Amino acid sequence: MGARASKLPAEAERFLSHLATQRGCSAHTLRAYRIDLSQLAGHLKRLGVSSYAGATVSHLRSFLLEMKQKGLAKRSMARKVAAIRAFYRFLVRGGRAAVNPAAGLSIPRVGRTLPSFLSESEAKTLVEVDLGKSPAWRKARDRAILEVLYGGGLRSEELVKLRLDDVDLSEGTARVTGKGSKQRIVPLGGSAVRAIERVAARRPTRKKEENPPLFVNASGGPLTTRSLRRIVRKALAAAGITKRTSTHTLRHSFATHLLDRGADLRTVQELLGHASLSTTQTYTHLTAGRLRDAYRKAHPRA
Numbered sequence: 039m040g041a042r043a044s045k046l047p048a049e050a051e052r053f054l055s056h057l058a059t060q061r062g063c064s065a066h067t068l069r070a071y072r073i074d075l076s077q078l079a080g081h082l083k084r085l086g087v088s089s090y091a092g093a094t095v096s097h098l099r100s101f102l103l104e105m106k107q108k109g110l111a112k113r114s115m116a117r118k119v120a121a122i123r124a125f126y127r128f129l130v131r132g133g134r135a136a137v138n139p140a141a142g143l144s145i146p147r148v149g150r151t152l153p154s155f156l157s158e159s160e161a162k163t164l165v166e167v168d169l170g171k172s173p174a175w176r177k178a179r180d181r182a183i184l185e186v187l188y189g190g191g192l193r194s195e196e197l198v199k200l201r202l203d204d205v206d207l208s209e210g211t212a213r214v215t216g217k218g219s220k221q222r223i224v225p226l227g228g229s230a231v232r233a234i235e236r237v238a239a240r241r242p243t244r245k246k247e248e249n250p251p252l253f254v255n256a257s258g259g260p261l262t263t264r265s266l267r268r269i270v271r272k273a274l275a276a277a278g279i280t281k282r283t284s285t286h287t288l289r290h291s292f293a294t295h296l297l298d299r300g301a302d303l304r305t306v307q308e309l310l311g312h313a314s315l316s317t318t319q320t321y322t323h324l325t326a327g328r329l330r331d332a333y334r335k336a337h338p339r340a
Contacts, residue, residue: 046072046075046076046079047079047090049129049134050072050075050076050079052132053075053124053128054068054072054075056128057071061218062216062217062218062219062220063217064193064195064217065195066263070121071125074117074118074121074122075121075125077101077105078090078098078101078122081097081100081104082097082101090125090126090129090135091129091134091136093139094139095139095141095142095143097139098122098139098140099143102115102118102119102143105118112146115146116145116146119143119145119146120145122140122143123140123141123143125140126138126139126140126141127140153286153287153320153321153324154281154282154283154290155287155293155295155324156279156283156288156291160277160279161288161291161295163277164184164273164274164277165181165184165185165188165229167276167277168276169181169272169273169276170276174240175237175240175241175242176256178236178237178240179237179240179241179253179254180269180272180273181233181236182230182233182234182236182237182253183197183253183266183270184273184288185226185227185229185230185233185234186200186212186230186233186234187270187285187292188288188291188292189226189227189229189230190212190225190226190227190230190292191224191288191289191293191309191310192214192224192289193216193286193289193311194263194266194267194285194286196215196216196311197266198260198261198262198266199215199251200214200251200252200253201249201250201251201252202238202249202250203249204252205226205234205252207234210226210227210231211226212226214311217311217313222308222309224309225309234252237253241258242255242256242257243258244258244259263285266285270284270285270288289310293306293309293310293321294321297321297325298325298328303315303318303319303322306318
């Protein structure tokens with residue numbers, strides 16, 4: 039289980055490098071797949087199989103059975119199957135395996151869970167919260183981060199990649215690089231623009247850096263997604279919001295509030311950078327449920 043930083047066989051390292059450079063997979067996905075492939079390698083070794091290419095579908099199924107017997111959640115099991123299938127497709131395409139033993143593996147069905155979100159009043163409280171006794175530049179930075187996450191619907195990885203030149207304050211837009219290195223233009227809104235203007239004047243800088251990150255740490259270096267999560271958790275605590283939330287909750291809230299106020303699904307898809315409309319449609323289920331609740335409470339014939 040502690041395989042996070044372990045060195046994998048060369049073919050697995052090449053696969054992870056391919057996912058990072060060609061597929062634009064997130065650091066979170068890469069960490070998870072690294073653990074999955076490390077666990078599989080350990081299982082195969084215990085069975086006397088010296089390489090991934092030597093595995094049969096029976097070997098793979100015994101690995102998945104072992105994971106299930108350890109009480110792994112259905113969603114985690116589904117991810118492991120997806121990782122193994124993608125890995126063996128990569129090996130076969132590259133000529134590193136003659137057959138694909140994972141072709142017969144089926145991904146367990148996982149019920150779709152509706153994303154959590156903040157109410158409009160909770161979102162307003164969060165972005166306007168008093169951030170305590172932090173230095174002025176840090177408070178300005180953290181408030182701008184909250185405004186951009188909620189005002190632009192960015193993913194954590196997208197926000198930490200933003201550079202100064204990606205933001206056009208006169209137009210109120212940001213050029214965002216999403217999954218698969220695909221770029222999109224996102225409107226930020228007046229509150230986010232004003233927050234960025236305040237932080238731009240106070241941010242620590244490094245010498246000779248032509249296009250530095252928009253959001254930096256105390257030494258002028260880029261923020262990590264871990265630092266970003268810590269900033270959001272601190273702000274949520276200060277705002278007294280105790281429901282289960284994350285940095286992604288602000289993105290969900292962005293989408294939900296747009297749909298609640300009449301935005302069409304295609305527009306929200308473009309703003310979120312979803313490749314598939316079906317991903318965005320998750321939010322229609324969520325808002326439809328709220329509409330039904332309101333109808334049942336208010337309509338005399340409900």
